[in-house]
Amino acid sequence: MNNFEKVEAFGQLPQARFGHTITYIAKGKAILFGGATGDTGKYSITGDTFSFDMQSKQWKRVEVQGTAPSPRAAHSAVCVDVNQIVIYGGATGGGSLASDDLYLLDLRSNDDIGQWTVVPVVGTTPGRRYGHTLTFTKPFLIVFGGNTGQEPVNDCWCVNVEKSPITWARLECKSEQPLARVYHSASICTNGSANGMVVAFGGRSNDQIALNDAWGLRRHRDGRWDWVKAPYKIDKEQPVGRYQHTTLFVYSMLVVIGGRTGNVGETLTIDVYDTETSEWSKFNSIQRFRHSSWLVDTSIFVYGGFELDSPNIPTDIISKINLNRLLLPSETLTNKLAQYQHAQRNVSPQSLSPQMTPVSPDTQASPLNNSLIQKKPGQSNQNTQKQQKPFGQNQADKSQFKFINQAVIAEEARDSKAPNKKGRVPQTAQENNIAHLFITTLLQPKTFINISENAKFLFQAQHIIMLCDQAEAILKEQPMVLRCKAPIKIFGDIHGQYSDLMRFFDLWGSPFVDGKDSDIEAFDYLFLGDFVDRGNHSLETICLLLALKVRFPESIHLIRGNHEDKWINNGFGFSEECAQRLGEDPNDEDSVFARVNRLFEWLPLAAIVEDKIICLHGGIGSQLNYVAEIENLQRPLEVIHEVTTPEQQLVVDILWSDPTDTDQDFGIQPNIIRDPAGTGNIVKFGPDRVINFLIKNNLSLIIRAHECVMDGFERFAGGQLLTVFSATDYCGRHKNAGAVLILKRNLEIVPKLIYPQNLNAHNWIEDEEALKKRPPTPPRWKNQGQRRSYD
Numbered sequence: 001m002n003n004f005e006k007v008e009a010f011g012q013l014p015q016a017r018f019g020h021t022i023t024y025i026a027k028g029k030a031i032l033f034g035g036a037t038g039d040t041g042k043y044s045i046t047g048d049t050f051s052f053d054m055q056s057k058q059w060k061r062v063e064v065q066g067t068a069p070s071p072r073a074a075h076s077a078v079c080v081d082v083n084q085i086v087i088y089g090g091a092t093g094g095g096s097l098a099s100d101d102l103y104l105l106d107l108r109s110n111d112d113i114g115q116w117t118v119v120p121v122v123g124t125t126p127g128r129r130y131g132h133t134l135t136f137t138k139p140f141l142i143v144f145g146g147n148t149g150q151e152p153v154n155d156c157w158c159v160n161v162e163k164s165p166i167t168w169a170r171l172e173c174k175s176e177q178p179l180a181r182v183y184h185s186a187s188i189c190t191n192g193s194a195n196g197m198v199v200a201f202g203g204r205s206n207d208q209i210a211l212n213d214a215w216g217l218r219r220h221r222d223g224r225w226d227w228v229k230a231p232y233k234i235d236k237e238q239p240v241g242r243y244q245h246t247t248l249f250v251y252s253m254l255v256v257i258g259g260r261t262g263n264v265g266e267t268l269t270i271d272v273y274d275t276e277t278s279e280w281s282k283f284n285s286i287q288r289f290r291h292s293s294w295l296v297d298t299s300i301f302v303y304g305g306f307e308l309d310s311p312n313i314p315t316d317i318i319s320k321i322n323l324n325r326l327l328l329p330s331e332t333l334t335n336k337l338a339q340y341q342h343a344q345r346n347v348s349p350q351s352l353s354p355q356m357t358p359v360s361p362d363t364q365a366s367p368l369n370n371s372l373i374q375k376k377p378g379q380s381n382q383n384t385q386k387q388q389k390p391f392g393q394n395q396a397d398k399s400q401f402k403f404i405n406q407a408v409i410a411e412e413a414r415d416s417k418a419p420n421k422k423g424r425v426p427q428t429a430q431e432n433n434i435a436h437l438f439i440t441t442l443l444q445p446k447t448f449i450n451i452s453e454n455a456k457f458l459f460q461a462q463h464i465i466m467l468c469d470q471a472e473a474i475l476k477e478q479p480m481v482l483r484c485k486a487p488i489k490i491f492g493d494i495h496g497q498y499s500d501l502m503r504f505f506d507l508w509g510s511p512f513v514d515g516k517d518s519d520i521e522a523f524d525y526l527f528l529g530d531f532v533d534r535g536n537h538s539l540e541t542i543c544l545l546l547a548l549k550v551r552f553p554e555s556i557h558l559i560r561g562n563h564e565d566k567w568i569n570n571g572f573g574f575s576e577e578c579a580q581r582l583g584e585d586p587n588d589e590d591s592v593f594a595r596v597n598r599l600f601e602w603l604p605l606a607a608i609v610e611d612k613i614i615c616l617h618g619g620i621g622s623q624l625n626y627v628a629e630i631e632n633l634q635r636p637l638e639v640i641h642e643v644t645t646p647e648q649q650l651v652v653d654i655l656w657s658d659p660t661d662t663d664q665d666f667g668i669q670p671n672i673i674r675d676p677a678g679t680g681n682i683v684k685f686g687p688d689r690v691i692n693f694l695i696k697n698n699l700s701l702i703i704r705a706h707e708c709v710m711d712g713f714e715r716f717a718g719g720q721l722l723t724v725f726s727a728t729d730y731c732g733r734h735k736n737a738g739a740v741l742i743l744k745r746n747l748e749i750v751p752k753l754i755y756p757q758n759l760n761a762h763n764w765i766e767d768e769e770a771l772k773k774r775p776p777t778p779p780r781w782k783n784q785g786q787r788r789s790y791d
Contacts, residue, residue, distance in 0.1 A: 007301065007318040009056035014050045016316035017222050018290040018305050018492045018755045019073030023085045025107065028054040030294050031062070031085055031114075033105075035304065036073040036093075039312045045093040048069030049105070049114060050652040052303075052318075054296055061108070062247050066116040072098040074183075076134035080141070080161065086119070088143060089129045097128035097149050099748070101161075102141075122165040122753065123507065126157040133186035135198050139163075142198055142217065146421045147182040150208050155179040155779070156217065158225070165755070171217075175226040178215045180206050183243035185256070189216075191340070192252035194275040199230070199254055201273075202242050214254070214273060230273070237280040239271040244289040248300060250323060251340035252276050253333060255319070257302060258288040263498045267308060272333060286319050298341060316622065321425035347597070407466045409641075438547035440515060442540055445506035450757070451499050453536045457581045464543060464592045468599045471546040475602040481631050482557050482607035488524040490615060490741040492705035492712075492724035493561065496535025496573060500728050500754060501544070504740050508752045511548060520555050523742075526607055527656075528705035529561020529617040532561045532596075534570040534731055539581060542596060559789050560603035561617040561705065562655040569597070601636035605654050609743060613701045620693050620702070621653020622668045622683050627697050630654065643681045652681050658707055659716045659723070687717035694720060703741065712739025713751045722749070729756035 020035025032050040036043040047070055049062040075090025075098060085105050090098040102119040109115070126132075132146025141160040145154055156171040184203025189195055198217040205211055214230035232238060245259025245268075254273040270285040291305025301320040307315055327333040419534070441458055442448070489508070494501055505511075511520035531545055532538035548556045563569050570593075575586040578593040586593035605625070606616040614627065624630070629650060639655065640648040660669055666686035675682040691701060702721040708730040714723045728738040735756055742750040 002572070003284065003322055005320050005322070007320050009052070009057050009059055012061045013052070013059050013316065014048070014061075015046070016314040017046065018303065018314040019075075019091075020046075020292055020304055021075060021077035021087065022052075022292040022301075022303055023077045023079050024294040024296065025079050025083050025085060028296075029083075029107075030054065030301070031077075031105070031107070032292075032303070033077060033085075033087060034069070034072050034075060034090065037314070037552070039314075041312065043093075045071040045073055045091075051107075058113060062114045063112060064116055066107075067103075067118050068116040069101070069103045070098055074130035076132055076143070078134050078136045078141070080104075080136050086134070086136075086141065088126075088134050089132055089146065091130040094599060095149070097130060097189040099132045100125040100128050119166055120753070121159075121168065121496035122196050122727040123167045124170075125168050126155065126170075129153070131182035131184075131203075133184060133200060135186050135188055137188050137196055137198060137219075140219070142186075144186055144198070144200055144217070145178070145184055145203065147621055152180040152204070154178050154223075165753070171225045173226045174224075176229065177227050178213065178229075179211065179245075181211060184211070185245055185247040187247050187249045187254070189249050189252060189254070189275055192276050199247075199255065199275075200246050201239075201247070201256060202245060202259065208262065210243050210259075212239045212241035214239075230275075231278045233279055233581035237271075237282055239280050240268055242268060244305075246291065246302075248293060248295045250295060250298075251336050253336055255300065255323075257293050257300065258291055258305070259284065260289045265308065270321075272327070272330075274336070275331065277332070281333060283326050283329070286321070288315075290314075314557065335755040403767045417506055433470070433550070434463060435470060435547040435550035437544055438463075438467060439512050439551060441548070442544040443505070443510065443512050445502040445510060448502045448540070449499055449506060451502075451537060451540070455537075457539050459543065461582050461584060461592050465595050466541075467543060467546050467550065468595050470550045472602055475547060475558075475599070475604070476635075479551075480604050480606070480633055480635065481627060482559070482604050483611075484524055484526060484557055484607050484609045486524075486610050486743045487522060487745045488526055488609060488743050488746065490703055490724060490743060491525070491527045492726040492739065493530035493708075494527070494535075494541055495530055495563070495727045495730070496532055496541050496577070497727045498535070498537035498540040498544075499757070500726060500738050501541060504726065504738075504752070507754065508740060508742070511552060520552055524555045524557065526557040526609075526615060527559070528615060528703070529559055529603075530705065531558075531561070532562045532574040533563045533569050535573070535727065536577070538569075538574045538577050546599075556663075557607055558603060559607055559615065559617060560600060560605055560655065562639075564597075564600035564603055565655075566594075566597040566600075567639065568643060577731065598636070601638060605633065605637075605651070606630050608699075609669065610747065611702055612699060612747065613743070614699055615703045616654055616695070617704060618655045618706045619653065619657035619659060619704055620685055620689060621648045621649075622685065623653050625693065625696060627699075640698045641681070643679075649681065650761060653683070655680045657704075658684050659690070659721060660686045662686045663717060686718075690717040690721050708736050710736045712737040712753050713741060724751075728754055 013426045014032055015037040017035035019033060022030050022032050024030045030052045032052065036045050038044050047068060049064055051060050051062050069087060070092060072090030072092050075087055077085050077087040078421055079085050087103050092098050102121060104117050104119050106115040126143045127148060129146035129148050133144050135142050139160050141161060143157045144405050154177055157168050158171055159166055159168050178200060181203030184200055186198055186200040189197045189199055194216055199214055200402055201213050201214045203673045216228045216230060217225060219225050235617050239256065240261060242259030242261055246257050248255050254275065256271040259268060267287055268285055269282040272281045286302060287308035288302055288305045291302055293300055295304045300323065302319045304314055304316060323337055327337055489521045509519040511525060512518055527545060531542045545558055569575060575593055578584055578586050578591065582592055584591045588594065606614055621647060639651055642654060643649045656674060658671055666688045667685045671682045671684045694700060703724060705724055707723050707725065709723050712725055724739050724741050726738045726740060729735050737753045737755050740752050742752060744750060
């Protein structure tokens, strides 16, 4: 009687592979993702997705949409809901690791079409790693162990998928903890005293030892987590240490399949641990490692990996392990399997595990509908305005840029100054200059996150004027169109909301921390204008940015917005703030207000990053066709609002224009909100203008600010224009999120969000009469138009 049988498979057969994942989902399907093909001497990392139909035994390549993960192996995947899986981590070959994004594959709408999205994550992540485990015990996703590229680790991280924003938390367990390990396994116990516990087994230690211990991770009602080492009966069978194996729970039984030991060619048994009796049992086994396995009823299926007699060439065989036959020698385990079968036959649909629940694709009960996934394809987002939407939703991103959402971790900082980054220009007596004094005083995120509206400004007028003199001297030496290198952080409008700036620096890194240069060693910073007006702390904001510019002239980049204009900021907060907080007359030519505005006339109007991306404040309007037209503008530049020349119109276009409302609104259209008098000077430009401009200038992307967008960032023209806005709850009226875009060295764009604080903050412009003169521009809502022409 054979416990194992080969499953004959048909259809679009995947290449034989190893280091992949297969995840069983509803509808009788198993989803294969990634892995490496070829032999171990010359292999290729893949990023393809296949489904295997358990009924028809048909393989089929899944057509994927959205932001798909990069090719990878030694990653982890888990089913989190009906026809939804997530993956994390992995290796990409050549010693490189995959990003630390959490990717979600949604197959609810169609069996053969999958929608990949990047889960919006706030804060620190577990970081890049491979050979780790990812498990789901509702509502927690849990990552444990693996190798960071430097060494195996034993840290454990969890995220509650029912809480938004999604945030990873490192578990600080007081109990004894497992050793650091890689290529171990972990699965969830589904019955008995260990029900709901994550049980990790085996793996390879730091000193290359194959481990045979098992550990259970549990959460207490008070929210504490702890590890407990599984007890083994010393007078009974002991498991063989192994790694690159798989484990599955069947009822209260942990089944360990395949793997390898430290001894070349050593055969292994299937070891089964009974969590109720703490006893191990051994059974004959197929010999596989770096494979994947999944459970359907009382059968375990094993796919791919290496066989013991051909350890360098992967197999594409699917093997079926019949548990009824396998466990027959053990009466105790056979009885447990019978209990499991009885429970499966009589369980109600509501109590089935997520991957087995027969729920329709339209179900709304899943926590993922509220947290990990923002919407199903085609579904409106009107009720989720403050949640971050993944790039590529319902779109095919054909640009060369990857729009992802991941925590920026140590790889940029480890590299320190990239070869293409310029070092900081030395300054005379730098540690004692005025810029250093401003930075050390103002750049204190923890102190100023909740700065009082009526806080005393800490500097005198002469200090600010001295700072302006230093900053202006630098601006005069730099061009009208800056040339910048990645990696770089790109900020939109701040509008005097200094607390928001501090929150960004606190959460996502700061150029200067505790008296020392910080991530300025790895990142440039680009601010897209509108530093002042509306908010309560324009002085702190502009003084800190100017001080950073003086200290890091080649790494801090400031470009001009429409509020860096004396005719605008005289009426929208900055003038009044200077009068009240500095006790000056803004009309005095020697005032801080006048001095800062003279500096504004020297600010550049655009920046180009890596010769691919143009960044400006407003847009391209009706007149801008070539970058050279910006370069030809002369400074000092006063903005003329009563336009009479093409040059004056060009400046207004750059500072004031907006994209049209949807991707289906073409050409040049009136901008009624910003130009209520109908002069035609301030316009909206369509996606056709964006495409033509990019083609003419051999560019790939426009990044601009200027408009409040509910999610902090938004795509236009099929993703070839991005709007970023960094001030939250604009003018205390819109409850919008704020964002910073982090452009990595490989041109991945990483949006990082902050959300409004409930501080009931006021703004300088609050009386209705003043607001009627130029009300806060309404937020730009999610682009709902069809984008097929530009995808």
